[in-house]
Amino acid sequence: MSSSKFTLSRRKFLAATAAIPAIGLAPGLIRSARASGPVKLQFMYPVGVSGDINRIVSGMVADFNAQHPGIEVEAIYAGSYDNTEQKVITSLGINEPPSLWLPINSALQTFLGLDALEDITDLAKADDIYDDFLPGFLNTCISDDRLYGLPFQPSTPVLYYNKDAFKAAGINKAPDTWDELFEVAKAVTLRENGELKRWGLTIGGGWHDWMFECYCRQNELVPWQKDKVLFDRPEAVEALTFWKQMVDGGVMPPASTWQGSANDFLAGHTAMLYHSTGSLTNLRTSASFEVGVAFMPKNKTYGAAQGGGPLMIAKNQSDEKKEASWTFARWMTNTENQAKWSRATGYLAVRKSAWAAPEMQSYLAEVPAAKVALDQSQYAGAFLQVPGYHRVREHLKSALDRTLAGEIEAAAALTEANNNSNREIQRVMRRQQS
Amino acid sequence: MSHSFAQVWRKEVLLAYALLLPSAVFLAVFTYWPILRSFWFSLHDVMLGDSRIFWLGAENYLRLLDDGLFWKVLGNTAFYTLTTIPLSITVALLLAVALDSKLRGMSIYRSAFFYPVMIPSVAAGMVWVFLYAPGYGPINSALEFLGLPRLDWLYDSAWALPAIVLMSIWKYSGYFMLILLAALKLVPSDLYEAARLDGVGPVSRLLHITVPLISPTLYFVIVIGLLHSYQIFDYVYVMTQGGPADSTNVLTFYIYQNGFQYQDIGYASTIANTLLVFVLGLIGLVALTLGRRVHYMGER
Numbered sequence: 001m002s003s004s005k006f007t008l009s010r011r012k013f014l015a016a017t018a019a020i021p022a023i024g025l026a027p028g029l030i031r032s033a034r035a036s037g038p039v040k041l042q043f044m045y046p047v048g049v050s051g052d053i054n055r056i057v058s059g060m061v062a063d064f065n066a067q068h069p070g071i072e073v074e075a076i077y078a079g080s081y082d083n084t085e086q087k088v089i090t091s092l093g094i095n096e097p098p099s100l101w102l103p104i105n106s107a108l109q110t111f112l113g114l115d116a117l118e119d120i121t122d123l124a125k126a127d128d129i130y131d132d133f134l135p136g137f138l139n140t141c142i143s144d145d146r147l148y149g150l151p152f153q154p155s156t157p158v159l160y161y162n163k164d165a166f167k168a169a170g171i172n173k174a175p176d177t178w179d180e181l182f183e184v185a186k187a188v189t190l191r192e193n194g195e196l197k198r199w200g201l202t203i204g205g206g207w208h209d210w211m212f213e214c215y216c217r218q219n220e221l222v223p224w225q226k227d228k229v230l231f232d233r234p235e236a237v238e239a240l241t242f243w244k245q246m247v248d249g250g251v252m253p254p255a256s257t258w259q260g261s262a263n264d265f266l267a268g269h270t271a272m273l274y275h276s277t278g279s280l281t282n283l284r285t286s287a288s289f290e291v292g293v294a295f296m297p298k299n300k301t302y303g304a305a306q307g308g309g310p311l312m313i314a315k316n317q318s319d320e321k322k323e324a325s326w327t328f329a330r331w332m333t334n335t336e337n338q339a340k341w342s343r344a345t346g347y348l349a350v351r352k353s354a355w356a357a358p359e360m361q362s363y364l365a366e367v368p369a370a371k372v373a374l375d376q377s378q379y380a381g382a383f384l385q386v387p388g389y390h391r392v393r394e395h396l397k398s399a400l401d402r403t404l405a406g407e408i409e410a411a412a413a414l415t416e417a418n419n420n421s422n423r424e425i426q427r428v429m430r431r432q433q434s
Numbered sequence: 435m436s437h438s439f440a441q442v443w444r445k446e447v448l449l450a451y452a453l454l455l456p457s458a459v460f461l462a463v464f465t466y467w468p469i470l471r472s473f474w475f476s477l478h479d480v481m482l483g484d485s486r487i488f489w490l491g492a493e494n495y496l497r498l499l500d501d502g503l504f505w506k507v508l509g510n511t512a513f514y515t516l517t518t519i520p521l522s523i524t525v526a527l528l529l530a531v532a533l534d535s536k537l538r539g540m541s542i543y544r545s546a547f548f549y550p551v552m553i554p555s556v557a558a559g560m561v562w563v564f565l566y567a568p569g570y571g572p573i574n575s576a577l578e579f580l581g582l583p584r585l586d587w588l589y590d591s592a593w594a595l596p597a598i599v600l601m602s603i604w605k606y607s608g609y610f611m612l613i614l615l616a617a618l619k620l621v622p623s624d625l626y627e628a629a630r631l632d633g634v635g636p637v638s639r640l641l642h643i644t645v646p647l648i649s650p651t652l653y654f655v656i657v658i659g660l661l662h663s664y665q666i667f668d669y670v671y672v673m674t675q676g677g678p679a680d681s682t683n684v685l686t687f688y689i690y691q692n693g694f695q696y697q698d699i700g701y702a703s704t705i706a707n708t709l710l711v712f713v714l715g716l717i718g719l720v721a722l723t724l725g726r727r728v729h730y731m732g733e734r
Contacts, residue, residue: 086694092483110697114483195584255589255678269569391696398503401679405591416502424696431479434488 038072039324042098045077046084048309049155049345050262050275051282056344064331071324080258081309082390085110092116097314099325102152104309105140106384106393111312113387113432117148118313123326124150132335132351140382141310149310150329153347155276156304156373156380157204157211159297160283162188163290165198165271174294178218178242181272181297185251188271200251202270203243206258209396210307210383211274214296215239217303217381224386228425231396232411232418239299240403240410247404254404276307277373280346284369293369295376304376305383308347348374388428392421469710475703482697494704504705506680507688514599514684515663522603523655526610531640533611534618544615548608555605559672562601563588588674591681598669598682606662610655617651618644646729653728657717664713685709 043061047053054077061075078084081104088101092114103111111117124130124147130138133151141149161174169188175181185200203211216223221235230236246252256264265273266287274296275283284291295302311329313322331337335353339360342349349355355374364371386392399417402408408416476495479488498504533544550558565573566587574584587597621644629639645652667686670676676683676691683691685705693702 082695089483089697090694093485114481116483253586253589255591264569267569388696391698394691394695398680401591401677405679405681407591407679427479431481431488 038070039320041071041073041100041321041324041328043073043075043100043102043328044084044088044098045075045102046079046081046309047077048081048104048153048276048307049278049282049347050259051279051345053278053345056341060332060337060341064328068327068331071327073328081107085390088116089114092316095316097316099317099321100311100313100329102309102311105149105151105154105306105382106386106389108141108143108148108385109387110389112143112148113428116312116315118315118322118325119146119148120150120313120326121145121147127330132353133333134348134350134352134377136306136377136380137348137350140306140385149312150333151308151310151350152329152333153278153308153341153345154306154350154377155278155308155347156306156376157207157214157274157296158277158280158373158376159294160265160273160275160279161292161294162265162268162271162287163292165190165268165289166292174292175297176295177297178299182242182246182249182251185246185272186249189251190271196250198268199253199264199270201246201272202253202256202261202264202274204258204261204273204275205256207276207307208256208400209393210305212236212239212243212396212400213305213383214303215242215299217305217379218296218299218301219303220300222381224384226386227429229384229386229392229396229418229421231399231421232415236414237411240400240414243400244403244410254406255401276346278308278345278347280370280373281344282346284346284367291369293372295372302376302379304380306377306380307383342370346370346373348377386421386425387432388421388424391424395420395424472703472706475700476707478700480699480703482693482699484697487700490700494701497701498704498708503680503683504688507683507685510595510680510682511664511666511684513595514602514666515660517596517599518602518606518663519656519659521599522606523610523652523659525603525607526614526655527645527652529607529611530614530618531644534615544612548612550605550607551609551612553605555668556672558601558605559669562597562669563673566597589678591679594674594678594682598666598673601669602663602666606659610659613655614648614651617648621647649728650730653724656720656724660716660720661713664709 045057057077058075061073065072076098078087084101085103085107088097088103089110091097097116129147129150137151137154138147140154141147141151159174165188166172166184169184171184171187175184181201187200188198189200190196190198213223216233216236216239219235219239221230221233223230223233223236243252247254253270261270261273262275262279262283264270265275265283268289273283277293280293284293296304311332313325313329317325332341333350335351335357338349338351338354339357341347342354342360343363349360354360384393395417399408399413403410403413475487477490477492479490529547533540533547553561565571568574568584568586568589571587573587577584585593588594625643625647626639629643634642665686666684667690670682670684670687671690674682676687686709689702689705689709692698692705
């Protein structure tokens with residue numbers, strides 16, 4: 001009995017050994033079989049705002065796959081923008097990037113520095129991209145007159161406000177200047193027996209460096225150039241000092257988080273909120289009160305920094321995959337899908353034709369708030385497109401946080417962030433030049 | 435005869451090496467090689483996602499001296515270590531002594547206090563984010579009920595790190611307790627009886643009998659705790675991302691930020707090497723001070 005078992009297993013062993021060379025050939029067989037199947041693309045995307053974005057994107061990708069039998073896109077949800085960019089960079093490090101990804105537009109120089117992006121200028125020119133995309137959005141993907149991405153979900157921050165809280169305080173319109181903002185924030189902050197019940201204003205944490213650039217732009221300062229940042233300018237110091245005054249005045253928390261601040265607004269813990277327009281549909285439909293949407297108040301001028309991300313296509317992949325990637329990026333940004341995506345989220349549609357589409361027109365008639373960020377975007381420019389962007393924004397966020405926590409003066413913090421950032425930009429550029 | 439002894443001996447040595455080989459290969463590939471490589475990287479400009487590397491010499495190390503955040507991070511890590519280890523071991527010791535009895539139902543208490551150790555750290559972190567929530571968190575409700583002021587906890591740069599320390603004590607005490615409990619079982623009970631007959635109080639018994647006799651285990655727990663506390667990453671990642679105002683940024687998180695968020699692998703390696711030297715130095719220090727005072731029940 002036991003000996004027959006032994007011979008059996010020995011036979012199996014021998015058979016297995018004999019099969020090894022055949023298994024070694026199998027990858028070749030599999031590859032040739034795949035060539036006739038659909039082109040497989042990986043697409044990494046983040047969720048950058050508040051709402052059920054993940055489900056919406058997966059739905060769009062499923063629709064695309066159903067309509068394109070020759071292409072199969074695998075949608076990979078990769079966390080926040082930062083997480084997504086990290087995953088892509090890590091996979092670039094081992095020469096296996098996804099076919100497409102959706103980073104924040106500010107990461108353009110970072111990916112160009114890694115020679116990771118397919119130049120799609122000629123494809124776009126042969127198509128209607130340059131005619132139909134809103135130029136402000138397209139500009140966020142252009143470096144030295146070449147195009148490296150198709151804007152997909154551009155945004156600016158907007159001011160959301162709780163109309164019920166405003167009414168209770170006897171206020172009937174959104175603040176239009178910084179001074180009015182402070183006054184209104186005081187009026188709608190709610191304390192009972194010294195205990196805080198509702199903040200007047202919350203600036204969405206985690207992306208408050210983005211909001212801060214908006215404040216600089218409202219002070220007529222673009223706080224960066226191609227090869228340096230200008231955080232130490234008086235316009236920037238004035239903006240941060242104004243934030244600090246609001247914190248000291250007890251109307252604004254010194255720190256918050258990105259998703260947490262949106263939830264606080266929905267829960268009535270803050271009466272006003274600076275957040276991305278991409279959160280619009282979720283905030284509007286989830287709130288138990290009426291949500292107002294307004295321009296970010298101005299100081300010297302209105303101003304905003306363009307957030308949100310483009311679809312970028314990997315350079316290091318086969319032509320067949322590049323072609324399929326273009327088809328996918330083109331489809332995600334076509335008129336119909338952009339109109340649909342914009343309504344579902346609050347992100348700005350990238351095409352003029354999408355805004356002109358009848359279903360978009362009737363939507364805007366019903367929800368005028370959806371147009372606020374579009375109108376505001378005429379005052380907007382790209383956000384912090386410098387080399388070494390990830391560390392630079394950490395330096396800036398640290399300066400903002402420490403100032404609001406009362407650990408350091410605004411001017412000293414911004415000077416330090418400025419010097420550290422410029423050193424980082426120099427370091428990255430030295431690398432790129434050698 | 436002697437010839438055959440040498441043969442047997444050689445055979446045994448060969449066998450020993452053969453048995454050691456797998457773990458030696460693993461150590462070499464996954465521990466020693468990365469350490470050497472990270473030292474090599476620390477002398478270069480290395481960027482994640484880019485295969486080119488450039489010689490820098492000591493530049494990364496000089497940057498460290500000038501990096502205010504690095505020193506803050508080092509201070510945060512030291513604060514975390516110096517609070518978490520003594521507090522969690524004290525709690526663990528008291529729990530172990532309290533639970534070292536043959537009363538009914540003790541095993542239920544033991545399991546209850548050990549339970550936090552079994553919760554995955556990310557899940558535990560998420561739960562504590564909820565517990566600490568300023569508006570609706572149960573901890574603030576409890577404080578309010580007791581007439582104490584509410585705190586902003588993770589949103590307040592003064593309280594965020596203590597909040598993580600508090601949670602770590604909750605998480606680790608049970609683990610240390612279990613190890614100390616095993617050690618307590620080995621303390622001869624006649625010593626306690628003799629002391630009790632001589633009228634020695636419980637505090638003196640704890641300090642003069644229990645602590646010296648379980649000192650080898652305490653020493654082990656301190657070293658393990660030290661290693662744990664320098665590796666803290668998950669709570670910071672889940673609960674605060676190093677904020678607010680860098681108040682909870684610790685060394686491992688800072689290494690991660692530099693390496694993976696800023697792609698600066700060279701600088702991340704520099705910090706990692708500094709951390710290695712630091713931990714080795716600290717453990718050496720502990721071995722030379724506390725280690726000398728360990729009492730090995732006549733086995734010395």
